[in-house]
Amino acid sequence: MDPETFRRDLGAWLDDNANDLTPPYEGIGSMDAHMAHYSHVKRALFDSGFGRYGWPESVGGLGGSPLLRAIIGEEINFRDLADPNAWTMIEVLAPTVIDFAPPELSARLVPPFLRGDEMWCQGFSEPDAGSDLASLSCRAAETDGGWVVNGQKIWTSFIEYSQRCVLLVRTGQPESAHRGITALLVDIDSPGISYSPIETMHGRRDFAEVHFDDVFVPSDRLLGEVNGGWRVAMDILPYERSTTFWHRGALLHRRFSDLVAQVSAAGNRGDAAAKALGQAFQWIVAFRSRSRDTQHQLAAGEQLGVETSVDKILITSAEQQLFETARDLLPGVMEFDDDLAAALWRNDYLYSKAATIYGGTAEIQRNIVARRLLDLGPES
Ligand SMILES: Cc1cc2nc3c(=O)[nH]c(=O)nc-3n(C[C@H](O)[C@H](O)[C@H](O)COP(=O)(O)OP(=O)(O)OC[C@H]3O[C@@H](n4cnc5c(N)ncnc54)[C@H](O)[C@@H]3O)c2cc1C
Known part of the structure; x- marks a missing residue:
């Protein structure tokens, strides 16, 4: 299906189903409520067929360009229908699992993830391995029929809601750095996995510290090759920096429109306000212009690499500039007001x-x- 027809048909379907798809909670909502609604929207999209476009038929998709997935996230975010953060996990993890898992494994496990029946998480960071990921030490020892994993991960987003985790473990010698890392797809209900949620400063239990104590992982859960986990991690990068960023850019665009309306309603129509809004808008446009090319490169099957660091710098700058502008142009609102709009600005600013x-x-x-x-x- 061509992108413009897809956008038109999807938009009409979203409008027709607006009552069913609009979140039942107001504003921020609890994490439980967000996740339940996210699953509901994913299921409705999948069952209508729209959520299957852009994914290969081998995992329950209907084929077509990844641009179609970018459009879905954009339309959902423009309408404020689901949590963009939860959505990122599919766009970040599913393409890489499709690339590296044995085909029968991805044919079985990816469809429930795409339909929102399952959530997955990403177990990469450790207390002593964040930016320097290649120094990770959570270890997998080979045993009969698989591996036994011992160690710790941290900042694992959505693990409380997840059924599976893409986990990086050390299988080579400690000094083997990125050459001794293996990627596994682990069931979260495996005996020996425990976690303690960590609350963010905006008051959500988004992520957790995770412990692995003699966790058995069967050998058919290997992603890629033994000691080839770095390739898997690097494969995730372009996905993380393409469709998910496009979705987030749409969210920023919508919040910018909210800000213009609220600043104008507050009677703040001076030159200084216009200039600040213009600067915030410039960042969003710069990001979206750049990201548009990235989406098209991905759709054309081109290799994305380190140049996506520019996309990351642009979107984070756009996000922080937008919410700092909101803080400046709505003085005292985030700090002192209790209404819904204030709570949303406060939430977005902190996040x-x-x-x-x-x-x-x-x-x-x-x-x-x-x-x-x-x-x-x-x-x-
Ligand atoms: C909201 C959120 C969600 C997350 N979700 C996940 C998840 O689902 N799964 C997961 O695995 N991880 C997740 N993370 C963790 C994230 O990937 C790490 O926080 C990130 O990689 C940075 O690692 P670190 O926190 O250990 O910081 P460090 O690497 O210790 O860095 C500390 C500071 O030092 C700076 N620094 C480090 N090295 C250098 C250098 N060589 N040159 C210059 N400056 C340097 C950094 O920029 C930073 O300012 C999440 C983090 C956040 C905030």
């Missing part, structure tokens, strides 16, 4: 601070641009 940390920190992205794109020399 925007995480944007320069998750998925690769701002400093690391700038290092990549300096060294690998601009060739400005080694780290001193």
Whole structure:
């Protein structure tokens, strides 16, 4: 299906089903309510067929360009129908699992994920391995019919709601760095997995610290090759930086429109307000212009690489600039008001601070641009 027809048909379907798809909670809602509604929207999209476009037929999709998936997230975000953060896990993890899992495994496990019947999480970061991911130490020892995993992960988003986890473990010698890492697809209900939720500063139990104590993982859960986990991790990168960013850009665009309306309603129509809004809008447009090319490159099957660090810098800058502008142009609202709109601005403002940390920190992205794109020399 061509993207414009898809957008038109999808838009009409979303409008027809607006009552059913609109969140039952007002504003922020609890994490439980968000996740339940997210699953409801995913299921409705999948069963209508729209949610199957852009995915291969081998995992229950209807084929077509990944651009169709970008359009779905955009239309959902423009209408504020589901939590964009939960949505990211599908776009980040499913394409890589399709690339690296044995075909019969992805044919069995990916469809429930795409339909929202399951949630998956990403177990990469550890207390001593974040930016320097290659130093991770959660270990898998080979045993009869699989592996036994021992160690710890941290900041694992959505694990409380997840059935499976794409896990990076060390299978080589400790000094083997990125050459001794393996990727496994682990069932969260396996004996020996325990976790303690961590609350964010905006008051949500988004992620957790996870412990693995003699967790058995069968050998058919290997993604890629033994000691080939770094390739799997690097394969995730372009997916993380393409469709999911496009979805988030749509969310920022919608929140920008909310801000213009609220600033105008508050009677703040001076030049200073117009200039601040213009600057915030410029960042969003810069990101979306850049990301448009990234979506088309992905759709054309081109290899995306380190240049997507520019997309990451642009979207995090756009996000933080937008919510700082909201704080400045709606003075005292975030800090003192209790109504729904104020709670949403406060929530988005606080969460925007995480944007320069998750998925690769701002400093690391700038290092990549300096060294690998601009060739400005080694780290001193
Ligand atoms: C909201 C959120 C959700 C997350 N979800 C997940 C998830 O689902 N799964 C998962 O595995 N992880 C997740 N993470 C973790 C995230 O990937 C890490 O926080 C990130 O990679 C940074 O690692 P770190 O926190 O250990 O910081 P560190 O790597 O310890 O960095 C600390 C500071 O030092 C700077 N720094 C480090 N090295 C350098 C360098 N060489 N040059 C210059 N500056 C440097 C960093 O930029 C940063 O400012 C999430 C994080 C957040 C905030």
